[in-house]
Amino acid sequence: MITIVDYGLGNIRAFCNVYERLNIKTRTARIPSDLKNSEKIIIPGIGAFDYAMMRLNASGMKEELNEQVLNNKVPVMGICVGMQILAERSEEGVMPGLGWINGSVKKLIRKNDSMKTGQDNEDLVGLDEKISLPHMGWNDVVPVEVNSLFREMEMPRFYFLHSYYFAPNSRALIIAYTNYCGDFASAVREGNIFGVQFHPEKSHSYGVQLLKNFALL
Amino acid sequence: MLRPRIIPCLLVHNNGLVKTKQFKEPKYVGDPINAVKIFNEKEVDELIVIDIDASIRKKEPDYRLIENLAVECRMPFCYGGGIKTIEQAKRIFSLGVEKIAVSSAAVENPRFITEMADKVGNQSVVVVIDTKKKTINGTYELYTYNGTKANGIDPFSFVVEMQKAGVGEIVINSIDHDGMMDGFDLDLLFKIRHLVTVPLTVMGGAGKLDDLGAAIAQHGIIGVAAGSLFVFKGKFKAVLINYPTRKEKECFFFKNNFLKENSIDNLDRQ
Numbered sequence: 001m002i003t004i005v006d007y008g009l010g011n012i013r014a015f016c017n018v019y020e021r022l023n024i025k026t027r028t029a030r031i032p033s034d035l036k037n038s039e040k041i042i043i044p045g046i047g048a049f050d051y052a053m054m055r056l057n058a059s060g061m062k063e064e065l066n067e068q069v070l071n072n073k074v075p076v077m078g079i080c081v082g083m084q085i086l087a088e089r090s091e092e093g094v095m096p097g098l099g100w101i102n103g104s105v106k107k108l109i110r111k112n113d114s115m116k117t118g119q120d121n122e123d124l125v126g127l128d129e130k131i132s133l134p135h136m137g138w139n140d141v142v143p144v145e146v147n148s149l150f151r152e153m154e155m156p157r158f159y160f161l162h163s164y165y166f167a168p169n170s171r172a173l174i175i176a177y178t179n180y181c182g183d184f185a186s187a188v189r190e191g192n193i194f195g196v197q198f199h200p201e202k203s204h205s206y207g208v209q210l211l212k213n214f215a216l217l
Numbered sequence: 218m219l220r221p222r223i224i225p226c227l228l229v230h231n232n233g234l235v236k237t238k239q240f241k242e243p244k245y246v247g248d249p250i251n252a253v254k255i256f257n258e259k260e261v262d263e264l265i266v267i268d269i270d271a272s273i274r275k276k277e278p279d280y281r282l283i284e285n286l287a288v289e290c291r292m293p294f295c296y297g298g299g300i301k302t303i304e305q306a307k308r309i310f311s312l313g314v315e316k317i318a319v320s321s322a323a324v325e326n327p328r329f330i331t332e333m334a335d336k337v338g339n340q341s342v343v344v345v346i347d348t349k350k351k352t353i354n355g356t357y358e359l360y361t362y363n364g365t366k367a368n369g370i371d372p373f374s375f376v377v378e379m380q381k382a383g384v385g386e387i388v389i390n391s392i393d394h395d396g397m398m399d400g401f402d403l404d405l406l407f408k409i410r411h412l413v414t415v416p417l418t419v420m421g422g423a424g425k426l427d428d429l430g431a432a433i434a435q436h437g438i439i440g441v442a443a444g445s446l447f448v449f450k451g452k453f454k455a456v457l458i459n460y461p462t463r464k465e466k467e468c469f470f471f472k473n474n475f476l477k478e479n480s481i482d483n484l485d486r487q
Contacts, residue, residue: 051338137262180219
C-alpha cells in the first residue's frame with residue numbers, strides 16, 4: 001500500500017493511476033492520521049519551494065511525516081519539489097525545508113551567467129551558453145551504480161520540469177546524475193529517504209518501472 | 218542529453234476536438250479524451266490542449282473537461298484557454314495539469330505572468346504568442362482572442378517583456394500557417410530564437426515529420442508542436458491520431474544532425 005501525500009501540490013491522480021494499472025494499492029493522506037501504518041510514502045510536487053513548504057505546514061501532516069520517516073524509517077520518495085523540500089533550505093525561497101537530508105537547493109545556472117556575476121559554483125561543469133532555463137523535457141538519467149530504484153531499465157530517461165536542483169552536502173547520497181548546466185543530482189538516497197528531481201508519474205514506461213521498483217523495495 | 222520535444226497540440230471547441238485553418242473554420246475531428254488515450258499509448262513527449270472558445274466567449278475554463286483530460290493524460294499536460302486569474306490557475310493546477318498557457322491575459326496584464334510564476338514556479342507558466350505576417354511590409358503582429366484581435370504589438374519585443382516578467386516557456390504560433398500543413402514559418406522562428414532564453418516551442422504549419430526536422434536541424438533543443446500532423450493522415454486528410462515511434466524519433470533526430478555530435482554514446486558518465 002503506497003501512501004500518497006496530498007498537501008495540495010503535484011499530480012496525485014497520476015500516481016494513483018500508475019499504481020492502479022500495476023495492481024498496487026494506494027491511499028491518499030490528507031490529515032496526519034492518514035499517514036499511520038504507512039508501508040511507503042510518496043510526496044509529489046511541482047512548483048515553488050516556499051509554496052510547497054507553506055502547503056505542507058498548513059496540511060498539519062509535517063509532524064506525523066517526521067515520525068513515520070525519521071523514527072519509523074518508512075521508505076519515502078519526494079518528487080520534483082517534493083525532493084527539494086527534503087533539503088534544509090533553497091535559494092528559491094526563504095522557508096526552511098524538512099531538513100531530512102543535509103544540503104541545500106540551488107539554481108541551475110548557465111555557465112556564462114555565473115561568469116557575469118562572478119559566482120563560483122563547484123557543481124557547475126557548464127557549457128553551452130544557449131542552454132534554456134527552466135530545464136524542460138526528456139533527459140537521460142544515469143544511475144551511479146546498479147541500485148534498487150533504477151532496476152530493469154535500459155538507458156532511462158525521464159521528464160524534467162524545474163529550475164532548481166538539490167545539492168546534498170554528501171555526494172555519496174547521489175544515486176543518479178543528469179547532465180544539464182553540468183551534472184546535477186537527479187536522484188538522491190539516504191537510508192529510507194529517496195528523492196527524484198524528474199516526474200516518474202509522467203514519464204511513461206520508465207516512470208512506471210521506477211514507481212514499481214519503489215513499491216517493491 | 219536533453220531532447221527536442223515533439224508535442225501534439227489539440228484544440229477544443231464546443232467540447233469537441235477540432236482542427237482549424239488559419240484559426241478559422243473549425244472542423245470536428247473527434248473526442249478529446251479518446252485522443253489523449255491514444256497519445257498515451259504512443260508515449261508522446263507532452264501534450265498541449267487549448268480551448269479556443271474560452272477567451273472569446275469570456276467564459277470560465279471548463280474545469281470538468283480539464284479534470285477528465287488530466288486524469289487520463291500520462292504525459293506532461295499543458296492547458297490553455299481563457300485563464301485570467303490566479304484563482305483559476307491554482308484550481309487548474311490542482312486538477313493535475315503541469316503547465317498553464319496564457320495568451321490574451323499576458324498581453325492585457327503582463328504582471329499576471331509574474332504573479333503566476335511567483336506562486337507556482339515559472340516552469341509551469343507558458344505564454345502562447347499567435348502571430349500573423351503583415352502583407353504590407355513582412356513584419357509580424359501579435360494577435361489575441363483566438364486570432365480575432367490585432368494589438369499593434371510587435372511579438373519580438375513582447376517576448377522580451379514576457380521573459381522579464383518571469384515566463385517559463387514561449388510558444389510561437391503562426392496563424393498564417395495554422396492547419397495549412399505547408400511547413401513552419403522558419404523565418405519567424407529564426408528571428409525570435411536569439412531573443413528567447415527560456416524553452417521555446419514552435420507551432421503552426423507542420424505537415425510532415427521533415428518539417429519538425431527542419432526546425433530541430435536549425436535550432437537544436439526546441440519544442441515542435443503540431444495539430445494537423447498528428448491528427449490527419451494521408452493525402453485525403455483522414456482523421457487518424459498518429460505520432461512517431463521512439464525509433465522513428467531517434468532516426469529523425471539523427472537525420473537532422475541533432476544526435477550526431479551529441480550521441481548518447483559520447484555522454485560523459487561519472
